Amino acid sequence: MSWWEAVVLGLVQGLTEFIPVSSSGHLAVVGTLLGAQDPGAGFTAITQLGTELAVLIYFRRDIGRIIARWCQALAGRVPRDDPDARMGWLVILGSVPIVVLGLLFQDQIENTLRGFVVIGTTLWVFALLLGLADRFGRHERTLDRLTWKHGLLFGLAQAAALVPGVSRSGGTITMGLLLGYTREAAARYSFLLAVPAVVGSGFFQLFDELRGGAVVPWGAxxxxxxxxxxxxxxxxxxxxxxxxxxxxxxxxxxxxxxxLAVYALVLAGLLPAFNDGYPG
Incomplete structure (x- = not known):
């Protein structure tokens, strides 16, 4: 991978990580069109550490307050039903599905599911779901009304983004809108919920690459x-x-x-229909 390809892929990651369009799908398409092939799940997970650092800094006051109150609740210094302490538990609960499913289906995620027919299909299917949720959602619930059941449903939606083309933010925002949350509340919880999942995934992939002795363009x-x-x-x-x-x-x-563009590129032979041995 050349330096200019790294810059382009970094731009793609930064531009698409937080809007509901799928950063992993875009990285796969752009990386292949650049001639660098699908950058792979490892590259995607590591570069997501950069965008997740942006979340930590942007929401630093919210995150710091949630962590502090959660720790204080564990020590019995604040009530266990304190809103911020409760949010800490909800983020932990919502992170469980993506951890479990990510470990169970790691091979499929890094290989089989990275085909471009899969990416094209998930792009339009979840576009329709997002459109319906945005059109018919009540847009009235705020995060102080987040329930344990809803926290788990948000987590399951986030886990769907293990498949390229779904979009982590798109999945969780869609679920939030379907459950009646406001657009801002759904987006804010989506960002908070991503912190442990994305950071954990990034470091897991980093250590996995180091342990496996893979040749990784670390500078790029x-x-x-x-x-x-x-x-x-x-x-x-x-x-x-x-x-x-x-x-x-x-x-x-x-x-x-x-x-439609992905399907057209597949038909034109510029993208392979299915995973053809890309590096994970």
């Missing part, structure tokens, strides 16, 4: 991660303002167009 990967951080931070700030006055329709339309 690090550059892509830094680029993804700065671009991702700007995207978070923009998205949180955008959704206060706009619907998710623009992302639904984009996903549908992207799905």
């Amino acid at each position: 990967t690090a550059l892509a991660t830094v680029v993804a951080f700065f671009v991702g931070y700007a995207v978070i700030a923009w998205l949180m303002r955008f959704i206060t006055t706009h619907s998710y329709t623009v992302f639904v339309v984009y996903r549908l167009v992207a799905a």
Whole structure:
């Protein structure tokens, strides 16, 4: 992987991680078109550490308060039903599905499910789901009304993003809208829920690559991660303002167009229909 390819892929990661369009799907497509092949699940997970650092900094006050109150509740210094302490438990609960399913289906995630027919299909299927949820959702629940059942459902939606093309933020935001949460509440919880899952996945993939002795372009990967951080931070700030006055329709339309583009590239022979031995 060349330096300029790393910059391009870092830009793609930063631009697509937080909007509901699937960063892993975009990295697979763009990486292949650049001639670098699908960058793989390992590259995706490591560069996501950059965008997740952007989340930690942007929501640092919320995250710091949640962690502090959760620890205080464990020590009995604040009530266990304290809203922030409760949010800490809800984030932990919502993180369980992606951890369990990620470990159970690691081989399929890193290989079989990275085919471009799969990516094209998940792009349009989840575009329709997001559109329906945004159109018919009640948009009235706030995060202080988040229940244990809803926390688990958010987690299951996040786990669906193990399949490229689904979108982690898209899956959790769609679930939130279906459950009646406001656009901002669904997005905010999506970002908070991603912290343990994405950070854990990134470091797991990092240690897995080191243990397996894989040849990894560490310099290019690090550059892509830094680029993804700065671009991702700007995207978070923009998205949180955008959704206060706009619907998710623009992302639904984009996903549908992207799905058609992927199918067209497959038919033109520029993308393989199925995984053909890409590095995981």
